[in-house]
Amino acid sequence: MRVMAFDYGTKRIGIAVTDPMQIIATGLDTIHPIKIVDYLKKYMQNEQVERFVVGEPKQMDNTPSQSAQHVRGFVTLLKKNFPDVPIEMLDERFTSKMASAAIAQSGMGKKARQSKELVDTVSAVILLQSWMETKF
Template sequence: MPRLMAFDYGTKRIGIAVTDPLQIIATGLETVHPKDVIDYVKKYLLAEPVERFVVGEPKQMDGTESQSAQHVRGFVTLLKKNFPAIPVDMADERFTSKMASAAMLAGGLKKSDRKNKALVDTVSAVIILQTYMETRKF
């Protein structure tokens, strides 16, 4: 079974996570610079099949788009252009950074590791993907 791949998009870093082949567990892969993400995904797809992309959708507390939504839309367009056979779903990403920091704290990571923004972005991508898997309908 192909994997799912999730992205926590940011203008400086993109956290990436994938599922296992049975789509049960989400695991952090990497944090890459936005200019490198398409090449990274192309290389990954040479080794592993991916059936769907999941991109974190930035929203305000009231459900409206946040300021970064336009950047995320551009990223989704880029994914669709480069990988037209792979569908893209959006998933609410509100609170994922706070949840990632809390998970890292609960996991016993040192304060210096918890301040590592790249690690926070990767863990956020895992949370986006895990939440997506829990809420999707089969």
């Protein structure tokens, strides 16, 4: 079964997913928060998802960042709509910076590098890879 990770933002949610054997993390999509439940219900009609991993926004001193309240609301929404899917929180500090650096090093054109949607999706991939590394 797959594991799905979310880089939550109030404008966009970056989504990444593992392969069924949980070896490779791949960027899946970037969705507006209003559309996330319908998107996930449709996705999960065809794919089995074992758990959700949600990026937990923290400040450098390990306290919750300003966006933490929005992430808590998102987690509540996931629990309400997908009660059988366990949710794990994972520190997401630096994922956006790492994503931007990875995109810059990829050789993509300037327009692609400036895509906030791409940064959000790659951030979710980095988050999911980090989660996978803690499991093996």
